Amino acid sequence: MADVTPQEMAGKLMAEGFSRSGPVAQVLSDPVTDTPMVVTLDDLRPYELDPRLTRNPLYDDIKASIRERGLDAPPPITRRPGADHLIIRNGGNTRLAILRELWSETKEEQFFRIYCLFRPWPERGEIIALTGHLAEGELHGGLTFIERALGVEKARELYELESGKSLSQSELARRLSADGYPVPQSHISRMQDTVRYLLPTIPNVLYKGLGRHQVERLAVLRKAAELTWEKYACGKALTTDFETLFHDVLAPFDGQPDSFSGGRVQDELIGQMSELLGIDYNVLELDVDSTGNRQRAVSTPPPLPVEATTVVTAIKTDKVPTTPPASARNDSAAADASGAAPNDTTAPPLQVQSAETHPAQGAGDTEARLQGHIISPADSTERLQAIQQLVAEHTGEPLSAFTDNVLQAIPVQAGGLFPISDVWYIEPGLDSPDRLRVHIAQFAQEIAGEAQLVDRIEAVMAGIGFTCTPPLQDTPISAFGHMVLALLHALSIHYATEPDQGGLRLDDSLGALLLGTDIRDAEALPRLSDNGLVKLFRLIRLARRLLDLEANPDGTNH
Secondary structure (H helix, E strand, O other), rough: OOOOOHHHHHHHHOOHOOOOOOOOOOOOOOOOOOOOEEEEOEEOOOOOOOOOOOOOOOHHHHHHHHHHOOOOOOOEEEEEOOOOOOOOEEEEEEEEHHHHHHHHHOHOOOOOOEEEEEEEOOOOHHHHHHHHHHHHHHHHHOOOOHHHHOOOOHHHHHHHHHHHHOOOHHHHHHHHOOOOOOHHHHHHHHHHHHHHHHOOOOOHHHOOOHHHHHHHHHHHHHHHHHHHHHHHHOEEEOOOOOHHHHHHHHHHHHHHHHEEEEEEEHHHHHHHHHHHOOOOOOHHHHHHHHHHHHHHHHHHOOOOOOHHHOOOOOOOOOOOOOOOOHHHHOOOOHHHHHOOOOOOOOOOOOOOOOOOHHHHHHOOOOOHHHOOOOOOOOOOOOOHHHHHHHHHHHOOOOOOOOHHHHHOOOOEOOOOOOOEEOOOOOOHOOHHHHHHHHHHHHHHHHHHHOOOOOEEEEEOOOOOOOEEOOOOOOOOHHHHHHHHHHHHEEEHHOOOOOOOOHHHOOOOHHHHHHHHOOOOOOOOOOOOHHHHHHHHHHHHHHHHHHHHHHHHOOOOOO
């Protein structure tokens, strides 16, 4: 065979028969599994649906950290099918913006070429990306309420596009939770009201960072005022409707977002309603406040601070009053000083108001408070529930539901330094050893006060918060007083410095102290008053929680 020169070989390879007839690959396909890679700022784009619309409050701190240390936590990246650029997968738009700034300022390669983890675009990519950015936004620099509201609204649109049907608020809450961004249904309701009624009128105030509690107050005010307007506008020829009135009242406040005040909005709104309706301002204010309280109760807003949730109101009944010992009046001065109602020894027993009329009982996230009352869940099935419903319909008796009754069936008393509106639930602001001890010691002193033995209870910042000291030998003590002290001593005995404590031991009179005896027996031991019994229940509940916290400081069970 003759030798082929390089020129001849090149000519054969360049012949027509060797030309490429198929498509030419311009770029490599993306990895199909999570893959580390190095990308440049030119390759990356921010996520377009990022819920954060305002500057991250931690922007300067993050920038300083990246400048000094480099990018410790590179954001995960991905690519939509068919797109020509990479995007931030979840929670990294702020870091990307900072890198662009630093590259522009320094031209250092570490800010231009970065190591990232590429993650393939998932089947439900848009929803996963959006909920991921929402969750990351909460963890790093917290989103404003309006940003969360708009993000949740966009998520709703994506879910409805995915399912082909509209979603209820509860179903939206369920889907968000399943995708890693749990939001209570009550919050979703407020978010939708904010986007619909407030965003078109006060965008500057909202983007400035108007908080959830202020947004909630405005939403409740709007609904309460609207119901009041409809009540008094019936049959009158008015020059405007309520929606226009509310917009006109609220809009001027958007010009000074830093000085926004919900109280001023209410005052202006009621004032203009008074002029248009011809109704006295005070009458409208009372009506709006009353309606607003009912709205708060039925809409189950998030938990209020502990100081607000412990305010309760006594409701008088026609029952015969239960009169505790006269010594119970000793606590009235302390109660007056705290702003709580004093122990009224002639007051009738107290009833719990329903959530429809008692704002304090309606306050707080219903689901969280409901779970806080479940010691052990009761087994049930859909079939059993259906049978119970049929029986209730047949007998004409209403079906008693735990979720409907539990928050209304809590013993309530109005006396003492720390009024009790809920025996079992422990507010987050109270859930620490030091605060628990303060409350426990106060309840112990108030219980001892029924036997005029307040001075025998010493508050301490150890143990469960108090110790008992026996009366002096030359000081007479009644059988009732002895049993009250013995009971309190038994609760704190593990922390007593003197085990004997002067013979403070429980005996057969404990039942009489708690339950009472035959009222015809003149020598019978008085029983603890109803107020004292509720305080004892609360003391025991708080002491149990205190012991749990000390045994497991990271415990969260309430």
